[in-house]
Amino acid sequence: MATANLSATPRSETGKGAARKLRARFAVPGVLYGHHRDPQPVAIDGREFDRLIEQHAAETTVVELALDGQSVRTLIREIQRHPYKRTILHVDFQALVAGEKVTVDIPIVIIGTPAGVRAGGVLDQVMRELTVEVDPSNIPNHVDLDVSELNLNQSLHVSDIKLPEGIEVLDDPEATVCVVAPPRVVEEEAPAVAEVEAGAEPELIRKPKGEESEEGE
Numbered sequence: 171m172a173t174a175n176l177s178a179t180p181r182s183e184t185g186k187g188a189a190r191k192l193r194a195r196f197a198v199p200g201v202l203y204g205h206h207r208d209p210q211p212v213a214i215d216g217r218e219f220d221r222l223i224e225q226h227a228a229e230t231t232v233v234e235l236a237l238d239g240q241s242v243r244t245l246i247r248e249i250q251r252h253p254y255k256r257t258i259l260h261v262d263f264q265a266l267v268a269g270e271k272v273t274v275d276i277p278i279v280i281i282g283t284p285a286g287v288r289a290g291g292v293l294d295q296v297m298r299e300l301t302v303e304v305d306p307s308n309i310p311n312h313v314d315l316d317v318s319e320l321n322l323n324q325s326l327h328v329s330d331i332k333l334p335e336g337i338e339v340l341d342d343p344e345a346t347v348c349v350v351a352p353p354r355v356v357e358e359e360a361p362a363v364a365e366v367e368a369g370a371e372p373e374l375i376r377k378p379k380g381e382e383s384e385e386g387e
Contacts, residue, residue, distance in 0.1 A: 171230075171232060171306075171307060171308065171309045171310070171311070172226050172227065172230060172231040172232070172311050173231065173232045173233075173234060174222050174225070174226050174231050174232075174233050174234070175233070175234045175236065176214060176218060176219065176222055176233050176234070176235055176236070177214065177215065177218065177235075177236045177237075178200070178202070178212040178213065178214050178235050178236065178237045178263075179212065179213050179214075179237070180210065180211070180212060180213075180237070180238060181199065181211045181212060181213045182211075184199075184211050189259070189260070192213055193216070193257065193259075196215070196216040196217060197213045197214065197215060197216055198213065198214050198215075198216045198219055198258050198259075198260070198261055199211065199212075199213055199259075199260050199261075200212045200213065200214055200260060200261035200262065200263060201260075201261075201262055201263070202235065202237070202242065202244065202263045202264075202265060203262070203263070203264060203265065204244075204264040204265040204266070205265045205266070205267050205270070207265060212235075212237065212263070214261065216258065219258065219261065220258075223249070227277065227311060227312075228246045228249060229245075229246070229274060229275055229276075230274060230276060230277075230309050230310070230311055230312075231245075231246070232244070232245060232266065232306055232307075232309065233245070233246060233263065235263060242263075242265055243265070243266040243267075243306065244263040244264055244265055244266060245263070245264045245266060245272060245274070245306070246261060246262070246263060247262040247263065247264045248260075248261070248262040249261055249262075266306040268305070268306070268307060269305065270305075270306075271303050271304060271305055271306075271338075272303070272304065272305075272306055272309075273301065273302070273303050273340065274301075274302060274304065274309055275299040275300070275301050275302075276299060276300045276301075276302055276309075276310055276311075276312060276313050277298065277299055277300075277311075277312040277313070278295075278297060278298055278299060278300055278312070278313055278315055278331070278347060279312045279313065279314050279315070280293070280295060280315055280317055280348065281314050281315060281316045281317065281318070282316050282317050282318035283317075283318065284317045284318065284319075284320035284321070284350045285318065285319060285320065285321050286320055286321045286322040286323075286324065286350035287350060289321070289322060290352075290353045291322045291350040291351060291352055291353060292350070292351050292352075292353060292354065293317065293320075293348060293349075293350055293351075294348060294349050294350075294351055295347070295348045296346050296347060296348060296349065297328070297341075297345060297346065297347045297348070300313055300328065300331065300339060300341060301339070301340045301341050302333070302337050302338060302339050302340060303337075303338040303340060304336065304337045304338070305336060308334065308336055308337065310333075310334070310337070313331055313333060314332075315330065315331055315347060315348070317348060317350075320348070320350050321350065322350055322351075322352055323349075323350065323351070323352065324349070324350055325346050325347075325348065325349035325350070326346075326347050326348055326349075327343065327344055327345060327346055327347060328341045328342060328343050328344070328345045328347060329343040329344065330347070331347070
């Protein structure tokens with residue numbers, strides 16, 4: 171389980187105007203909710219938050235949020251970004267309680283080179299995250315899947331992933347995670363123009379002399 175620290179301050183003003191003022195000061199508006207508490211608007215330092223998500227996977231990192239002299243264990247549930255800028259517009263934090271399980275998406279990391287790939291096949295990873303229910307103190311950073319023994323036309327499924335005790339998988343056990351497909355054959359394109367006999371002259375279509383003289387009049 172990865173952990174990180176972040177400072178936050180309560181904010182009383184909400185709405186688009188207040189959010190714009192915060193961003194002008196390089197702060198990011200957010201909200202803290204969960205565990206029978208009313209949603210609490212907060213503000214965090216934008217630069218500090220940028221460093222956090224550069225160094226940690228936001229989805230699986232428990233963030234110790236320092237707020238009003240107390241530390242609240244949280245998970246980042248949503249990061250809203252500007253459509254085409256790098257600007258972060260809003261962050262949602264969920265408060266955690268020991269013994270209370272949460273639902274998270276864990277990255278699937280492929281380990282090894284499949285035997286089928288060494289034989290010329292192509293590994294296609296269909297599924298890249300695993301949805302699980304787990305105690306916050308036991309959230310893994312990722313789950314590994316060894317594909318070394320996978321041959322051509324063989325696949326691995328969710329049920330093939332080995333997980334520590336206490337983690338409940340919510341995805342379909344029969345869902346395909348990856349498959350080794352045969353090498354792709356590139357078909358040659360047919361020539362767009364019919365072949366012309368060697369030395370053949372291009373055919374010229376001319377109008378009868380009578381028609382040419384009539385048009386020139």
